[in-house]
Structures are given as C-alpha cells and as structure tokens.
Amino acid sequence: MNKSYKILLAFVVAGLVLLLFSTKIVLLVTGNALEKKQIDTTITSPDLHYHIDIISPPEGLLRSVFIRGWAFDTKYQADTKRQITMILKSDTFAYEIPTFSESREDVRDAFPRYALTANDLGFGGTFSSIAIQEGKYELFLKVGEVGAEPALLKTNKTFIKEGVRFEEVLP
Amino acid sequence: MTEHKTTKPKAALLATPKIELFAGIIASLIIAMFPYVYFANRNLELLSASDLWISAGMVIAHWLMLFLINLAILRSFEKASFATIVAALPLSLFHIGLNAVQKIMPNVHYWHGIVLFITVYIILLLVIHWYLSPNLVRKLNLIIGGIFLILILVNIMPSVLHHFRTEKADITVGGDVFEKVENTAISREHYPNMYLFIMDEFSGQEGLERYTGYDNQKFYDDLEALSFNVSKSSRSYTLLSRVEITNLLNLSFLADFFSEQERAEALKSPYLFTTLKAMGYDFNLINDQKYISIPDSFLKYQFVPQGLFQREENLAKILIEKSVYFPIRIQPKLDRIDIIKAMFDYGKKSSEIQETKLFTLGYFMFPHHPWVVNEHGAPLPESEIKNWKNADTYLGQLKFANKLVLDMVNEIIENDPQAIIILVGDHGYRQAFHLEKLYGIKMEDPELEYFFMRNILSAVYFGGEKLDIEGYSTINVLRTIMDELFGLGLGLIEEAN
Structure with a gap:
C-alpha cells in the first residue's frame, strides 16, 4: 500500500473514532456530562x-x-x-x-x-x-x-x- | 509560416486557461450563491433591500473565506475553486441534511455531522491534491458552474417576469393626502400622547371564531371596561404586513403590492409621522425584529429588542438556519418569551417618558409565530413553533397576548389617562392561506377565507371618550382620530370590506 493510501486510511479511521466518541467528548467539553x-x-x-x-x-x-x-x-x-x-x-x-x-x-x-x-x-x-x-x-x-x-x-x-x-x- | 502557425496556438493556450481559471472561480461563487438565490426568490415579498444586501454580503464573505482557506491548502486556483464548490453546498444546506438524517437516525447529533463533514472534506482535499489533474478540475468547475447557473436562471426567471408584468399596474398612489402635510400649521401645547400598537396576526373576533372556534368576548369586555372603543368587524386591506403597515403609516391605501424600493420610499417620510411632527410630536418606536424602517432621524426614543441574527423574518436568518452555522440562531424559547415581555414592559414605561406630544409606535410580532407559549405563558414544544395545522397553538399564544395587552394598556391608562391608545392587528390569523401555501390544502372559497383572514383586532382608547370605529380599517381609525384631534378634515377612504 502506498503512502497516500495509508494517509487517507488514517483519516478515515480517525474520523470514525471521533464519530463514535463525539457525544461523550461534547458533553464533557460543555460541562454537561452527568455522573x-x-x-x-x-x-x-x-x-x-x-x-x-x-x-x-x-x-x-x-x-x-x-x-x-x-x-x-x-x-x-x-x-x-x-x-x-x-x-x-x-x-x-x-x-x-x-x-x-x-x-x-x-x-x-x-x-x-x-x-x-x-x-x-x-x-x-x-x-x-x-x-x-x-x-x-x-x-x-x-x-x-x-x-x-x-x-x-x-x-x-x-x-x-x-x-x-x-x-x-x-x- | 511554420513559426506563425505555432505562435498563435501558444497564445491561445496561454489565454484560455486564464479565462477558464477565472470562470472556475466564478463557478464556485455561483454555487455558493445558489441557496441565497433560491431562498431569496421564495421569500421575495417579505424581504427588504437591506435584507438582500446583508445576506448577499454574508454569503460572499463566506465563499471568500472558504476559497482562501482552500487556496492556502491547495496552492492552486482551479483546485481551490473545485474544493470550494465541493464544500459550499454541504455547509450551506447542512441543517436540511441533518434533519433528513435525524428522521431516520434520531440519535445523530450536530457534532456527528461536523465530524463527518470534516473527515470527508479532508479526504477530498487530499484526493483533489494528489489525484486530480488541473485540466480535469478546470473542466469540472465549468460543468458544475454551468449547471448551477442554469438552475439559478430557472429559479429567478418567473419572479423577474412577474415583477415586470405587475409592478406598475397595482399602484394607486393617493397624492392628495401627501399635499396636506406642507399646509399643516396647527401647533398646540397640550396634545395628548398617542400610542399605536400593531400586533402582528392578532385576529379579530370573526376570524378567531371561524378558525379556532374561540369567543374572545371576555377580552373585548375587559377593554371596554377600561373605556376602549372596540370594533369586531374591522379588516385589513391585505394579508401582507409590509404592505399593510406601509399603507397605514401613510393613512392611505397606496398599493396592494409594493416593490421594495417603493415601500422604502413610502416609509422615508410617512404621512402620519410628518403630520405629527408638524404638530410638535416626538416619536418613540418599539421595533420588534427591526421591522419598521422609518428613518432614525424621526425618532427620539427607540427600543429594538434583538440583534440581527435573533430576528425572525430576514433572509440572513433563513440562510443561517439552513446552514452549518444554525446553532448561532438557536435561542431558548424562554428568550423569545423574555423579549416579548420586555417589549410590553417598554410599552408600559413609554407612558412615563413625556407628559404630552409623544407618539409611540409599537410593532410586536405577536401573537404571530414563532408560537412559543401557551395561554399561561408556559413554553411550547419546538414542534409547535410554526405549526399552522394546529389552531390551538396560535390560540394559546393569542390568549397570552390578551393578558399582556390588557396589563400594558391598564398601566398606560393609569399613568396617562388622557392618552390615545390604538390597538390593531395588521392582519388576522392566516391559517387557510398557509395551509394552502405549505401543504397544498386548497381553500374552497378563497374570497370568503380572505375576508375572515383580514378580520383584525381594532380598539381605541380615546382619552376615556366614546369614538365610533365599528367596521373601520386601521387607516380609517387613524384618519378619524387625526380629524378629531387636529381638525385636518382628512375624512375616510374606501373601507377594506
């Protein structure tokens, strides 16, 4: 796999991870997370x-x-x-x-x-x-x-x- | 010969990309402008010239920002144009897309859309940078730009044709009314304070009974107990606030449709204001949504309860609400309720500003949507904000308006018993019109429905004295009051029936 494909794949993976955890991150950052x-x-x-x-x-x-x-x-x-x-x-x-x-x-x-x-x-x-x-x-x-x-x-x-x-x- | 033959194509080759380059940049601007053209065209009758300019400036600034970011990243004009083309529409129509997705997947939130957009955008930038040739990008720019140019022309053509066909035929300017301003030489010391409160979409008794089944008699009884003269059969001339208000501030039925230029012109020195100014009146304006565009030079006092992006009916707001930037428009409904209460409070306080000769004009976009409160002042769910199908939603806000209006006029009369207070709707509850416009539910007898939808609130406190206003349009109510107070001999114009 050449370098450019690897970079594209890295962005796809990073995007997916962010997508999965974004609600938790937003609640934490805005101070709305409840314990x-x-x-x-x-x-x-x-x-x-x-x-x-x-x-x-x-x-x-x-x-x-x-x-x-x-x-x-x-x-x-x-x-x-x-x-x-x-x-x-x-x-x-x-x-x-x-x-x-x-x-x-x-x-x-x-x-x-x-x-x-x-x-x-x-x-x-x-x-x-x-x-x-x-x-x-x-x-x-x-x-x-x-x-x-x-x-x-x-x-x-x-x-x-x-x-x-x-x-x-x-x- | 050979040399000549080779030089010409070279020049052409050099010239062509420059034109294509420029055309590509323009193509990206055309695409960025498409939502603006589309929504402006759909709301043309409701928009002011300043709306159009501000929104156009906003869209162009957004496009420029996007283009410069893309240029900084890609360092190529054609590729930056293409990247802008790719990004402009998803950003401009982000909220529409998000709503569509949320219908299928309710747990998808704004930030999911943002993460998705940024991820896809970065990947696209890399693809454009690494894999697309400048030649291909130039062609794509031109093709997409051409398609959207055609779409824009298709969108605006009917409006342009309509404008040229109808503009001149509809206008009947009542010139005699304006001439009297210059001749007014009356000036007395103790003219009473006057209050004209225009309540947007405040239906009269007949319209209210027809569309909600509600008898608002108690409200009229309460007004009469405060020595108001009421009319239950008054009507507006049109269903359009901008037209109606422009007409009534000129005390004349100027037109049933105004081009934006004509409306702005008619409000530069409206007859009501110039006449009262000649009488020595000062002016106080409560300007919800900054809807009344009378020049500030007339005004001694003004209360504008919200900033540009908090206003309800302007193009900038519509465009922002559709775009990725819609969160800056979100405000708790409690804010709108607070704004409404603040306007009514200011209305009360207006009776403490001057003892005489103050004309307070209050424009309240209320009980007009957004419908945010029930009859007890408690907030409604978001789904009701513009729910034309449920007449109870409107009715609840109207009942709450009843309370606020009574509370306000009660205090004004206490502070200023000699006052003239005019309470009017600019048109009634336009449910039938909106059900047809939004949902295609046809009116069986449009003429009859328009008759009821034009039935408005109309009540006058004339310093505690009797005044017969039954069946009078607001223009005729105002002309009657002006004649009674100042002996101008304006008389009545044809009624709005």
Whole structure:
C-alpha cells in the first residue's frame, strides 16, 4: 500500500473514532456530562414546601431541559444562604444536577407564617437530556441551608427518557 | 509560416486557461450563491433591500473565506475553486441534511455531522491534491458552474417576469393626502400622547371564531371596561404586513403590492409621522425584529429588542438556519418569551417618558409565530413553533397576548389617562392561506377565507371618550382620530370590506 493510501486510511479511521466518541467528548467539553451516583431518597422531610413553575421541553443542540421553581424548609433561619439541587432518580442510580438560586418575593409573601426572607427561595437548573441514560426517573429536590444537613423532597414528577425523547410522565 | 502557425496556438493556450481559471472561480461563487438565490426568490415579498444586501454580503464573505482557506491548502486556483464548490453546498444546506438524517437516525447529533463533514472534506482535499489533474478540475468547475447557473436562471426567471408584468399596474398612489402635510400649521401645547400598537396576526373576533372556534368576548369586555372603543368587524386591506403597515403609516391605501424600493420610499417620510411632527410630536418606536424602517432621524426614543441574527423574518436568518452555522440562531424559547415581555414592559414605561406630544409606535410580532407559549405563558414544544395545522397553538399564544395587552394598556391608562391608545392587528390569523401555501390544502372559497383572514383586532382608547370605529380599517381609525384631534378634515377612504 502506498503512502497516500495509508494517509487517507488514517483519516478515515480517525474520523470514525471521533464519530463514535463525539457525544461523550461534547458533553464533557460543555460541562454537561452527568455522573451516576447512589443517593438514598427513602427519607424525605415533611417540612419542605415547593412548586415547579416551568419544565421546558428539550431544546437546542444539547436537547437541554430547563426546570425552574421554588422550595424552602419551614425551619429556615432569616437571611441564611440556601442551596437547592435537583436529583433525577432511577431504580438503580441517580443524577444530581446543580441549580442557580434566585430571590422570590412572591413566595415569601405567600407564606407569611414562616417569616421567610426571599433570598434563594427560587431555583433553576438546566441539564442535557442527551446525558441521561434511557429509563424512568423521579425528580427529587435537595433543599437546605449552606453548611447544614439538606433535606429531601419528592416532587411527584416522573420523566421518561426513550431514544431522543425526554418527557414528563403525566399522572 | 511554420513559426506563425505555432505562435498563435501558444497564445491561445496561454489565454484560455486564464479565462477558464477565472470562470472556475466564478463557478464556485455561483454555487455558493445558489441557496441565497433560491431562498431569496421564495421569500421575495417579505424581504427588504437591506435584507438582500446583508445576506448577499454574508454569503460572499463566506465563499471568500472558504476559497482562501482552500487556496492556502491547495496552492492552486482551479483546485481551490473545485474544493470550494465541493464544500459550499454541504455547509450551506447542512441543517436540511441533518434533519433528513435525524428522521431516520434520531440519535445523530450536530457534532456527528461536523465530524463527518470534516473527515470527508479532508479526504477530498487530499484526493483533489494528489489525484486530480488541473485540466480535469478546470473542466469540472465549468460543468458544475454551468449547471448551477442554469438552475439559478430557472429559479429567478418567473419572479423577474412577474415583477415586470405587475409592478406598475397595482399602484394607486393617493397624492392628495401627501399635499396636506406642507399646509399643516396647527401647533398646540397640550396634545395628548398617542400610542399605536400593531400586533402582528392578532385576529379579530370573526376570524378567531371561524378558525379556532374561540369567543374572545371576555377580552373585548375587559377593554371596554377600561373605556376602549372596540370594533369586531374591522379588516385589513391585505394579508401582507409590509404592505399593510406601509399603507397605514401613510393613512392611505397606496398599493396592494409594493416593490421594495417603493415601500422604502413610502416609509422615508410617512404621512402620519410628518403630520405629527408638524404638530410638535416626538416619536418613540418599539421595533420588534427591526421591522419598521422609518428613518432614525424621526425618532427620539427607540427600543429594538434583538440583534440581527435573533430576528425572525430576514433572509440572513433563513440562510443561517439552513446552514452549518444554525446553532448561532438557536435561542431558548424562554428568550423569545423574555423579549416579548420586555417589549410590553417598554410599552408600559413609554407612558412615563413625556407628559404630552409623544407618539409611540409599537410593532410586536405577536401573537404571530414563532408560537412559543401557551395561554399561561408556559413554553411550547419546538414542534409547535410554526405549526399552522394546529389552531390551538396560535390560540394559546393569542390568549397570552390578551393578558399582556390588557396589563400594558391598564398601566398606560393609569399613568396617562388622557392618552390615545390604538390597538390593531395588521392582519388576522392566516391559517387557510398557509395551509394552502405549505401543504397544498386548497381553500374552497378563497374570497370568503380572505375576508375572515383580514378580520383584525381594532380598539381605541380615546382619552376615556366614546369614538365610533365599528367596521373601520386601521387607516380609517387613524384618519378619524387625526380629524378629531387636529381638525385636518382628512375624512375616510374606501373601507377594506
């Protein structure tokens, strides 16, 4: 085999390898790769309130899903820094998805009996549905003050990932 | 004799490759321009001159970049031309190809296409470099260029013929209207602020009931509770926004079709603006999609909510969306919702800018597609963005528009109770038209459907006073208001029925 054929063959092989691993590379490079974890979701707290405002359908190149809502623990101290993460739990493993926090004056005003401060009551998070393995997932929220032990709540929202579809399973 | 005979062919041989070389480069440009010509031709009625120039510049810049890269790699003009020919169309039509593949293999993503393209492109460059002779490449350039030149001519010929046949016959300029501008000498101190909000594709009651079965009475009741005068039977003159808006800003039915030059000319100093300017009015423009091309010299304030590549209806956007560069056009639908809310917020704030003599013109491409929200403001799936088949998609966005409109006018009236607020659609819901255009579903009675599709939102808050506008086109609504306010004696023109 002459040299030019060898070079052409090398490019073909390199292209095929890249083609096979490109999704993993893209997820890693864009920071969308999700790690499978073991998270115990059996103990949930009755002191948490929440609402999911928006679940966007998957969109864009990475078929990103955006979830926005609010959640709080009735035991929150005033003006503390709070953190919420989303957990997608299947039968055998879970993905933990970080969120951003936002101030929610409307939530504070709706629950005057808890004397909440508005900071960090809201949350929003995006994840690539491509990074999710096929299967059925329940959405949990991990809610707590920074530095304290967080509590879990079950949102009663279930999603199914099948092929490229990622949809909420409606009750 | 012999010497003479041998010299002539030599000169010819030297000259021919130069022409062929140049023709090859032009051939690569022709192929790069083909998608531009094709999509421009299909959307000619909707495009502005600046659209055409910007997009042409964009395509030529892309071609030049490709050509120079290929020239740097291959160091041969003819081979660089051929490599550009090979690369230009896959890059320009990448998204169409990807969509077709994804229908069969849904797990194929953008990056798979990119890797595949780059791999094939590199291999082709090597093949061209090593195995193709300059002579063969020159011939291939000419053959492919010739084929695409014929395709371009076949594409544009019907439009060119149509343009020459119809351009002059359709125009009936209402010259008497324009003359009055110069004679306007009225100037008072306390003319009220005026707000003209044009809601694209906001259907009137009759059209809405016909195409969606929905009774929007509650919305009209809410408007009337705010002292709006409403008309449920108003109609636009045409179904084309560019024509309708140009006409209404001139308070006259100038034409049912504008060439781009005529439209641009008619918007250089529209009668409504020149008259109000003579009255001492300042101008404030909410310009969704930068759709209104009135010269900036008229404007004191302007709100343009998005950049060139975020706009919905321009040729550059269409070309980018079809090409390998389509990801730069992807924006979360939540962005569009935020943009819409920002425009309505600006509309509210417009009532705080000046106490008197401010004319706010708001063009909202809403509830026009992209259909991104349901009636509660929650996002819709991507499949609904331009779904003309499902009237509920449009209806949901219209119901959400109802809320935003009421919220906006409520605040304006609170801040500015003497205001004149004009709420209009530029045309109604054009489902029947698009079902025919996109899916070949014929209208049984086109005249009847056009009658309903031209039924528009029409409501006027006249400083809390009564004003009879039932059945008036927007042009006649505006003429009535101008007469009431300034005593211009414009009168009415023939209705759009």
